[in-house]
Amino acid sequence: MPALSQCDTLIRQAQVINGASLQMTIADVAIRGERIVAVGPALAMQARTAIAADGLTLTPGFIDTHTHDDTSVIEAPEMLPKITQGVTTVIAGNCGISAAPVTLRGAPPDPMNLLGGASLFRYPRFAAYVAAVNRAQPAVNVAALVGHTALRANHLDRLDRPALPREIAAMRAQLQEALDHGALGLSTGLAYANARAATAREVLALLRPVAAAGGVYATHLRSEAHAILDALREACELGRAANVPVVVSHLKCAGVDNWGRAEEVLAFLGPARAGQPIAWDCYPYAASSSTLDLGQVDERVRITITWSEPHPEVAGRTLARIAELWNLPQMDAARQLQPAGAIYHGMSEQDMRRFLQHPATMIGSDGLPHDPRPHPRLWGAFPRVLGRYCRRERLFSLPQAIRKMTWLPARQFGLHHRGAVRAGYFADLVLFDADRILDAATFTRSQRPARGIEAVWVNGVQTYGRGGMTGHRRGRFLPRAPIQWTQ
Numbered sequence: 001m002p003a004l005s006q007c008d009t010l011i012r013q014a015q016v017i018n019g020a021s022l023q024m025t026i027a028d029v030a031i032r033g034e035r036i037v038a039v040g041p042a043l044a045m046q047a048r049t050a051i052a053a054d055g056l057t058l059t060p061g062f063i064d065t066h067t068h069d070d071t072s073v074i075e076a077p078e079m080l081p082k083i084t085q086g087v088t089t090v091i092a093g094n095c096g097i098s099a100a101p102v103t104l105r106g107a108p109p110d111p112m113n114l115l116g117g118a119s120l121f122r123y124p125r126f127a128a129y130v131a132a133v134n135r136a137q138p139a140v141n142v143a144a145l146v147g148h149t150a151l152r153a154n155h156l157d158r159l160d161r162p163a164l165p166r167e168i169a170a171m172r173a174q175l176q177e178a179l180d181h182g183a184l185g186l187s188t189g190l191a192y193a194n195a196r197a198a199t200a201r202e203v204l205a206l207l208r209p210v211a212a213a214g215g216v217y218a219t220h221l222r223s224e225a226h227a228i229l230d231a232l233r234e235a236c237e238l239g240r241a242a243n244v245p246v247v248v249s250h251l252k253c254a255g256v257d258n259w260g261r262a263e264e265v266l267a268f269l270g271p272a273r274a275g276q277p278i279a280w281d282c283y284p285y286a287a288s289s290s291t292l293d294l295g296q297v298d299e300r301v302r303i304t305i306t307w308s309e310p311h312p313e314v315a316g317r318t319l320a321r322i323a324e325l326w327n328l329p330q331m332d333a334a335r336q337l338q339p340a341g342a343i344y345h346g347m348s349e350q351d352m353r354r355f356l357q358h359p360a361t362m363i364g365s366d367g368l369p370h371d372p373r374p375h376p377r378l379w380g381a382f383p384r385v386l387g388r389y390c391r392r393e394r395l396f397s398l399p400q401a402i403r404k405m406t407w408l409p410a411r412q413f414g415l416h417h418r419g420a421v422r423a424g425y426f427a428d429l430v431l432f433d434a435d436r437i438l439d440a441a442t443f444t445r446s447q448r449p450a451r452g453i454e455a456v457w458v459n460g461v462q463t464y465g466r467g468g469m470t471g472h473r474r475g476r477f478l479p480r481a482p483i484q485w486t487q
Ligand code: ZN
Pocket: 094, 095, 189, 220, 249, 250
C-alpha cells in the first residue's frame, strides 16, 4: 500500500496499551496529519520523525473527565498542569459551574468564583466561548458542559429559591443554544448553597433538551455525606425520567461519620448501572477542595485555607491554627474568612481506594487552576493513579488504569475517535516510563510537574517532551457527538 509508506511521525517499539483492551503489545505507531494511520509489530514506513521508544509505554492521551479548566484553556493555553501529566483532553463545565453562557451582575456567585474573577466571564453565549477556545488554541482539547448554577445566576434575582416557570424557560433557551453549539450536556452542583433550592423538577426540565440532543448529565450530588444514597437515588431518577446518561462526579464518602460507606455506595451503583447508563469519576486523594463551606467545618477534619478574600495573609494555614490565633471557635473563624477556598482532609483513604479500584471508575482531577495554593490533584492526579495506586499498590493492572483515563471517558462523553490507539483515531498520545511515572505535587508543594512523562502528542503534534513544551499547541474545542455508552 504505497499510500501508507509515508508518515509524519513513527514511534517505534513502544509497549502499546490501546485503551480499549487489556492487552499490552510491542508495536510501532505511525502518525500522519492529525491521525494515527497504522499500528503494527514492525511498520515498513518512512517517517519525517522517528522515535525509538524501546522500554517505554505508549497509550492514548489521558482524558480528564472532571475539570474546572473553563477559563484557563483560554487564559493559560499551555495548560501546563495537565499536559505535563499526559492529559490531552479536558472536560470543563462541571459541578454546576461553567464559563458560558454567562452574564454576570457583579462578582461571580459561589462556587463560580472557582473559575476566576468577574473579568474572565466574557461569554454570554456558548458560541462565543467555543470561538474563544479555538482562537486560544490550547495545548489540550476541550469539551464542555453547561453549568446549572451558571444558568440560574443568569436568570434568577436570588439563588436561594427554586426557579419560576418563566426562569426555567429562559434557562432552557440558553441551554439549547449551548447544545446547538456542541455543549456536552448539563452539570449540576446541588450541594452548593446557590443551587440547593433547585427542585428535581427544575433540573428535569433542563434535562429535556439535553436528552433530545443526545447529551449527558453530570452531577455533583446533592449530598456526598450522610444523605449520599438519597442523592444517588435522585440522580438516577433524573437520568431515567429524562432518559439521559448520568455521570456522578468525584465519587466519595465525605465526612468522618461516613467513613467506611464505600461498599454501601457501590452496592447501590452496581445494580443501578445494570438498569440505566450511569458512570462516575474519582480523584486519587483522600482530601477534597472547593470554596470554604461552613457545612463542612468539623473540628475532627483538618482543613487548610488556600485563599481568603478578606484575609489573604492566612492562606496556607489550617483553620484550626487560624481559629487558635484569633481565639475563636473554628466555625466563627470560617465565617470571617469568607469568601475563601479550602482543602478538606475529610475522606477515608480506604473508601477512596475502593472507588478507584472499581472497573467502571473513570479518573477526573477536579483540579482548581485558579487557586493560588491548589490541591495537588491539579498537577498530579493521573501520574498518581499510575505510579502510586497501580505500580506501587497494585490496585489494578496498568491496562486497567489506562482504560479508566482513556477508553471509558471517551465512550461516556461521546468523544469520537479518541481514547484508543487505533488506525483512524486522532493521534492524542502519551509516551511514558511505566517504572518511573509518579506525581511530584504534594499538599505543601502542589505545583510540580510529574515524573516519567516522555512525550505528549495532541492531534498528531508533539506538544510536550523531555525538554518541556515544544511550542506547538494543537488542542481545540470538541463538539458533542452521539454517545456510544460502554457498560
Ligand atoms: Zn464538584
